[in-house]
Amino acid sequence: MSGHAQGWLLRLGGGLHAAIGARELLYVLPDEPQLHAIPLVPPHVPGVLVWENFIVPTLDCQLLLQVGDAAAAGTSTGLRSLRSIAAIVAMGNTTGAQASTGIGALLLVHVPEQIEVRDEQECELPPALHAHRRFFSACFEHAEMGPVPILDLPRLFTAPSARSGQGRAILNH
Amino acid sequence: MTELAQQFQAAQYAALSFGRFRVVVPLQDLHSLEPLLDVDTQQRNGHGIGIIELRDGCTARVYCLDELFSLCDAPPSDQRICAVLDDGAEGQLCLVCGTVEALSGEVLTDFPMPACMTSTATPLAGLALLAGRVVGRTSGAALAQFVAAGSAAAAEAICGVEQLLDGTLV
Numbered sequence: 001m002s003g004h005a006q007g008w009l010l011r012l013g014g015g016l017h018a019a020i021g022a023r024e025l026l027y028v029l030p031d032e033p034q035l036h037a038i039p040l041v042p043p044h045v046p047g048v049l050v051w052e053n054f055i056v057p058t059l060d061c062q063l064l065l066q067v068g069d070a071a072a073a074g075t076s077t078g079l080r081s082l083r084s085i086a087a088i089v090a091m092g093n094t095t096g097a098q099a100s101t102g103i104g105a106l107l108l109v110h111v112p113e114q115i116e117v118r119d120e121q122e123c124e125l126p127p128a129l130h131a132h133r134r135f136f137s138a139c140f141e142h143a144e145m146g147p148v149p150i151l152d153l154p155r156l157f158t159a160p161s162a163r164s165g166q167g168r169a170i171l172n173h
Numbered sequence: 174m175t176e177l178a179q180q181f182q183a184a185q186y187a188a189l190s191f192g193r194f195r196v197v198v199p200l201q202d203l204h205s206l207e208p209l210l211d212v213d214t215q216q217r218n219g220h221g222i223g224i225i226e227l228r229d230g231c232t233a234r235v236y237c238l239d240e241l242f243s244l245c246d247a248p249p250s251d252q253r254i255c256a257v258l259d260d261g262a263e264g265q266l267c268l269v270c271g272t273v274e275a276l277s278g279e280v281l282t283d284f285p286m287p288a289c290m291t292s293t294a295t296p297l298a299g300l301a302l303l304a305g306r307v308v309g310r311t312s313g314a315a316l317a318q319f320v321a322a323g324s325a326a327a328a329e330a331i332c333g334v335e336q337l338l339d340g341t342l343v
Contacts, residue, residue: 037193039295048290050302055287159288
């Protein structure tokens, strides 16, 4: 970080909050956007939503990071989730020649809040999130929230499916 | 030629519904449609619900999938049509669906499967927008491979339980 930067504070549910850069937030769908469930995807991907004629994968970060009362708060379809706001975010992957961009959505419990972050606020990632440090690019100390991790959106949206390698349908008796 | 036959001739894809979820397959993968009543459920084999005799004299195993793509022992109440699909290996796979629709003139906008949703377990090659609705893109061969893997896994599980009950599995 150099000087200060603008960003957005996201409340992801279960007491989990995180931040993204100012330009990474494209749009907010505030009123329980319709999620289309897709079979055989991980529980933290409750479905996709349609935005501006794009199919947008939607992540439930509380389930992905297994923080708070994740099991009670979400279902495999996510349709009964309390996280009823979706933030449409831009994922910019600018690594090397294979640069690509994409969009995704994050489920939230509250509309995003604009924040300003200064260099001197940088801090260590909370121990509870160490196991998932690959999903965060940095962390800063927020006056009210305490440590707030900054999401690495390209990594978050390319997290491999937990089902990879199973290769088998489930028998439903 | 009937109106339905003309519609199918003009179409490139067929949409099959499993509960609220629909998939599209290349129309050339769709061999025929048969009524559920023609399924011989006395000849249950593996985890199919029975077999069906096709017009060319061949038989195909009949399987049911729900909207989560779990194999079912019985067809969900809203699924009554058997879609006979080429399995990519000169055989046929019969899946019980709710509806089968030929897509003629509809715009199908393809999207790759998002990276966070890709899995070797899925028969879906991608997603698509069809009249504002999200559908999965797959093929007869992919569905046949998926059902065969699921059926084999279930057979292994049942074999394990039987061995456990017999005391042969330590």
